[in-house]
Amino acid sequence: MKYYAIIVAGGSGSRMQNVVAKQFLLLDGKPILMHTLEAFAACPLQPELLLVLNIHQHQYWEELCRAHSFTIPHQLIKGGEQRFHSVKNGLKAIKGKGIVAVHDAVRPLVSLELILRSFEAAEAQGSAVAGIAPTDSVRRIGPDGKTEALNRNELLLIQTPQTFTTEILRKAYQQPFRNEFTDDASVAEYSGFTINIIEGTRENLKITYPEDLEIALLYKKKGS
Numbered sequence: 001m002k003y004y005a006i007i008v009a010g011g012s013g014s015r016m017q018n019v020v021a022k023q024f025l026l027l028d029g030k031p032i033l034m035h036t037l038e039a040f041a042a043c044p045l046q047p048e049l050l051l052v053l054n055i056h057q058h059q060y061w062e063e064l065c066r067a068h069s070f071t072i073p074h075q076l077i078k079g080g081e082q083r084f085h086s087v088k089n090g091l092k093a094i095k096g097k098g099i100v101a102v103h104d105a106v107r108p109l110v111s112l113e114l115i116l117r118s119f120e121a122a123e124a125q126g127s128a129v130a131g132i133a134p135t136d137s138v139r140r141i142g143p144d145g146k147t148e149a150l151n152r153n154e155l156l157l158i159q160t161p162q163t164f165t166t167e168i169l170r171k172a173y174q175q176p177f178r179n180e181f182t183d184d185a186s187v188a189e190y191s192g193f194t195i196n197i198i199e200g201t202r203e204n205l206k207i208t209y210p211e212d213l214e215i216a217l218l219y220k221k222k223g224s
């Protein structure tokens with residue numbers, strides 16, 4: 001079986017409010033994106049790595065690789081307008097059959113154990129989407145601005161990797177983009193596929209706001 005990882009890094013990181021796109025910010029002395037690629041490169045299934053990046057950042061990335069002596073082989077693909085289009089561009093570059101993990105570049109603390117479990121579960125069941133139970137109470141905001149409590153036991157916080165067979169992912173990404181498509185699971189589900197959830201990990205956080213970088217550094221130091 002052939003394995004692939006599409007690492008999506010085509011966003012601008014607007015919520016991070018930094019002049020440098022967040023995937024390039026340093027975590028423990030190295031760009032976030034390099035930690036993420038290293039996590040997948042360490043997988044014994046040896047996934048082929050496809051890195052999706054805004055075309056205007058390709059040269060900058062190549063300079064960063066030289067500066068950090070980063071030599072992990074990967075294919076550079078141009079990013080799209082939305083995450084959906086970035087994944088689609090990555091998928092187009094995969095020609096054969098296999099198992100494809102889609103992962104946010106800005107989740108650098110993904111564990112090798114989760115990556116492996118995700119590939120294995122998707123190979124056995126068609127898909128594997130990482131999720132964890134919420135620990136806060138949750139409410140829905142109605143159109144009138146009033147809020148109502150939701151039963152958190154019926155909810156999951158969804159992470160990446162989101163891993164699928166090439167057959168499922170290709171079929172799903174043939175659809176036109178919809179605003180509700182915030183992840184690959186929503187795209188596959190809208191296409192009629194059932195989503196298989198696997199347990200994610202608490203430290204697999206998505207670096208979104210400045211304080212997330214500080215939390216990620218604490219996790220990183222703890223792990224090393």
Ligand SMILES: Nc1ccn([C@@H]2O[C@H](COP(=O)(O)OP(=O)(O)OP(=O)(O)O)[C@@H](O)[C@H]2O)c(=O)n1
Pocket residue numbers: 008009010011012013014015016023052079080081082083084086087103104105106107206207208
């Ligand atoms: N057109 C886009 C938009 C997002 N992403 C990627 O999808 C992942 C999750 O998106 P998010 O955390 O929202 O990143 P940004 O879009 O960069 O952040 P923001 O929404 O704050 O602008 C990130 O690794 C991001 O680079 C992408 O590949 N292509």
Ligand SMILES: C[C@](O)(CO)[C@H](O)COP(=O)(O)O
Pocket residue numbers: 083104158159160182183184206
């Ligand atoms: C894919 C994702 O990380 C799953 O939680 C999430 O949907 C990305 O959302 P964003 O708005 O692009 O950060």
